[in-house]
Amino acid sequence: MSSNDDASVIRTDGLTKRYGSDAAVENLSFTVDTGEIYGFLGPNGAGKSTTINMLMDYARPTEGEISILGMDPREDVVDVHQRVGILPDGFSVYENRTGRDHLRLVIDTKAADDDPEALLERVGLADAVDDDAGSYSRGMRQRLALAMALVGEPELLILDEPFSGLDPHGVRTIRDVAHAENDRGATVFFSSHVLGQVELVCDRIGILHEGRLVAEGTLEELRASAPVTTEFELAVDGNLEQARRAVRNVEGVVDISVSSASDGTTVGDGATGGGPETGAAAGGAGAGAEADTMAGGTIVTHLESIDRREAVVEALERTDMTIRRTTVEEPSIESIFVAHTGGSPAGGEHR
Amino acid sequence: MRWFPLARQECKALVSSKGVWLLALVLPLWTYRPAYRTWNELGPDMTIGFVQHSAAFVLPLAAIALGYRAIVGDRSSGSLRFVLGLPLTRRDVLLGKLVGRTVGIAIPVGIALAVVTVVGVVRFGLFSPLRYLAVLVVTFAYLAVLVSIVVSVSALAGRAATAAATLFVGLLVVFETLWQLLAPMLYSRLTGTPVNLYDPPADGRLFLIDRLAPSRAYNTVTNWLLEAGNSAGFHNSVISDLEPNVSSNVLVVDNTFEPGAVPLYLHEAGGLVILAAWGLVPLSIAYYRFDRGDLA
Structure with a gap:
């Protein structure tokens, strides 16, 4: 049925959607490979839902190509949807139909042999199978929609903003189901503006901003490519001032601050490396710090990339410092996101 | 017949609503109109004539009230995203909605007409069964035509209120009431x-x-x-x-x-040709537009 000669489940090429002169999605090319969990990350209005609408043939592209499972979303809509499960964004249930009714429609249309109760059990809604969906809470509706997406063991699961309106248990359910489906062999594609969830679920992330893909890769790759710093903290014994001088000139060190173990005084210093967060901890020098720095303490550095860690350690080892402990704090996905979009991350779940 | 489950669920949802049973209650009272002149001309076949009265006002009103939201309602609420996510073409969606709504209205109509028929037979004697059957078939075809017009307008309208107003003024007032x-x-x-x-x-x-x-x-x-x-x-x-x-x-x-x-x-x-045109022309226009546009 499929002419899927490569490993891609979704492939778009130059995908563009304009409403009048406004482009909701512009020249978007991306690929989702078989078996991966791919997260589409972006603020509201970035074009995530527009893209998914085009993948599902709810809306037609102005320009560009889409291939899903090697097929055309419009010409092969029946074959594509037979193998795809969708949790749409901004959906609404049929108020006077039960959860079972909703599932039966999907099961019968797909000619699947799923049991409505078993599906609702999986999403934690077994108790409400014969209640009118009109009486469901927002979170229950979201769970029902997820159960509908699972009908027929889809090869591709598309979840559009699956976490919206869910309490922590619901969020957990979505994550668990996404992983379970992925283990079964399904490819999972989802969109979200909830950054933390993307980090927890995805193998690969694409950051969409104003209709364009501004960054794509694994979390590590995104961290490496974003102009944000990694915090590297070392607990050392020895002369802190000497350590500071040794480390500040290491390439890739954005800034450094030291604090002595005895009184917690902090001495900061902007380094030569430059960078967006330069000097964050600088200027905190207290009087008499010089005298106390022999006892050892803590060195906090900000690095352009986590790979510069080794250089810092080597520089310290060339002095007579003893490194007792190191901790690395990689940049949060929020900071990566901000760095790529130049906007503020949307942490909330409400639309 | 991929659309069959969709049609079945549309029909089931309609039959479990109150509106259709109100229709079933009103229709016998509306259609039962014995008259001496008609009796003189038709004899027991007067009962068949009762069936014809359903065409005026009640069936068009029922088709509009029970069908105008068929597509545009789903579209504005967002449940069309579920339906369009099913392995169905947009033609299947239109057909499923049309057939489901038609049958959903036809069931109470059939029951109401059966009541009138029984009363007619008891009071005026047995009519010619073939003639009755022919009128009944044409009546259900007419109902399907009405629902087709309603579903078509529902597929073309941007808002539910637009569909309701268009159908009420255009179909019910202009064509079904004032046309003579x-x-x-x-x-x-x-x-x-x-x-x-x-x-x-x-x-x-x-x-x-x-x-x-x-x-x-x-x-x-x-x-x-x-x-x-x-x-x-x-x-x-x-x-x-x-x-x-x-x-x-x-x-x-x-x-x-x-x-x-x-x-x-x-x-x-x-x-029959005119009825067929009413059944097919709006539907074709609706299909043409529905199949091409963005639906979400």
Whole structure:
């Protein structure tokens, strides 16, 4: 049925959607490979839902190509949807139909042999199978929609903003189901503006901003490519001032601050490396710090990339410092996101 | 038949709503209209004539009230995203909605008509069963045509209120209620000939325009089956108009044209063509637009 000669489940090429002169999605090319969990990350209005609408043939592209499972979303809509499960964004249930009714429609249309109760059990809604969906809470509706997406063991699961309106248990359910489906062999594609969830679920992330893909890769790759710093903290014994001088000139060190173990005084210093967060901890020098720095303490550095860690350690080892402990704090996905979009991350779940 | 589960669920949802059963309650009261003149002409077949009364007002109103949200309601609420996510083409979606709603309305209508039929048979005796069956088939076809118009408008409209207003004014008021008055006016406008309905000109175009509305076309066909006369009016009006010394504002071909001088296009079977056009033309336009546009 499929002419899927490569490993891609979704492939778009130059995908563009304009409403009048406004482009909701512009020249978007991306690929989702078989078996991966791919997260589409972006603020509201970035074009995530527009893209998914085009993948599902709810809306037609102005320009560009889409291939899903090697097929055309419009010409092969029946074959594509037979193998795809969708949790749409901004959906609404049929108020006077039960959860079972909703599932039966999907099961019968797909000619699947799923049991409505078993599906609702999986999403934690077994108790409400014969209640009118009109009486469901927002979170229950979201769970029902997820159960509908699972009908027929889809090869591709598309979840559009699956976490919206869910309490922590619901969020957990979505994550668990996404992983379970992925283990079964399904490819999972989802969109979200909830950054933390993307980090927890995805193998690969694409950051969409104003209709364009501004960054794509694994979390590590995104961290490496974003102009944000990694915090590297070392607990050392020895002369802190000497350590500071040794480390500040290491390439890739954005800034450094030291604090002595005895009184917690902090001495900061902007380094030569430059960078967006330069000097964050600088200027905190207290009087008499010089005298106390022999006892050892803590060195906090900000690095352009986590790979510069080794250089810092080597520089310290060339002095007579003893490194007792190191901790690395990689940049949060929020900071990566901000760095790529130049906007503020949307942490909330409400639309 | 991929759309069958969709149609079944549409039908089930409709049958479990209150509106259709209100219809089932109203319809027998609306259609049961025994009259001496009709009895004299039709005998026990008067019961078949009751069925024809359902075409006026009640069925169009029911089709509009129970169907106008079929597509546009799902579209504005967002549940169309579920339906469009199913392995169905957009044609399947339209068909499933149309068939489901039609059957969903046909079930209470069938029950209501059965009640009227039983009462009619008990009071007026057994009618000709074949004729009854033929009228019933045409009535359900007419119902399907109405639902097709309603679903088409629902698929074309941007908002539910637009669909409701368009159908109420356009279908119910203009075509189903006022058409017998509007048709002569329209004819006068087009030809410049004034029309006195009590003494109409023997112009086939006037009579054709008179039967262009869905209910008028339906009446024409069912009058033919009842042998009530060649007219788009209700059979009892036609029957009284055909009595000697009675003149009414109902346009009856047999009263105006000499036998043998009736244009072929005024044959009663033409009503079936008009009904078919009403069933297919709006639906085709709706399909054309629905299949091309963005739906989310």
